Amino acid sequence: MRLRSRLAALGLILLAGGAAxxxxxxxxxxxxxxxxxxxxxxxxxxxxxxxxxxxxxxxxxxxxxxxxxxxxxxxxxxxxxxxxxxxxxxxxxxxxxxxxxxxxxxPGAPVRVRHADIAIEGEGTDDFYLQQDLAAFLPRQGDVFE
CATH class of the missing domain: 3.10.20.310 (membrane protein fhac)
Incomplete structure (x- = not known):
């Protein structure tokens, strides 16, 4: 019986110690x-x-x-x-x-695009729709780099 009491006391001490x-x-x-x-x-x-x-x-x-x-x-x-x-x-x-x-x-200052060099070379150079897409490409110089 003493062993059982000691084990129970030890278990309570361990539980209390864990909570603390x-x-x-x-x-x-x-x-x-x-x-x-x-x-x-x-x-x-x-x-x-x-x-x-x-x-x-x-x-x-x-x-x-x-x-x-x-x-x-x-x-x-x-x-x-x-x-x-x-x-x-x-x-x-x-x-x-x-x-x-x-x-x-x-936050400080956001990083901004300093320089952008984007081009279409080859057969698509004169394509009207590709030129529109190129003109709309973001981010542009000065924009926040997101």
Missing amino acids: HAAEVTAVRVHGLEEAMEDNVLASLSLVRGQGREMSWRRLGHLVREAEDETREALEPFGYYSPEIHVERSESGDGRGSFVVDITVV
């Missing part, structure tokens, strides 16, 4: 971006997919570190390749290992 080491992201907030860019960042973040789930402290640290690279990649389709990104996690104050992650972004 769990972390949970309750909210991820992005600041400093237009709505479309913010939506793309949130859709790209592993933190958002892990939101509301208990995870180890190690996993939380990994996801917070990855958030900067994921945010940077999510802004590239909009022409922003060198944003300043600051990721900060703070306890939500409930005493249960819950965190809020704030990502503040200063």
Whole structure:
């Protein structure tokens, strides 16, 4: 009987220890971006997919570190390749290992097309429709490189 009591006590200690080491992201907030860019960042973040789930402290640290690279990649389709990104996690104050992650972004200047040299060579050079397509080709010099 003593062995059974000791095993039960050990099991309770292990369960309690596991709960004490769990972390949970309750909210991820992005600041400093237009709505479309913010939506793309949130859709790209592993933190958002892990939101509301208990995870180890190690996993939380990994996801917070990855958030900067994921945010940077999510802004590239909009022409922003060198944003300043600051990721900060703070306890939500409930005493249960819950965190809020704030990502503040200063997108900087978008990359613009400096020079474009597009031509049709060969038999299609004088084709009216190909020339129309060529004239409508985007992006043009000075446009944001999206």
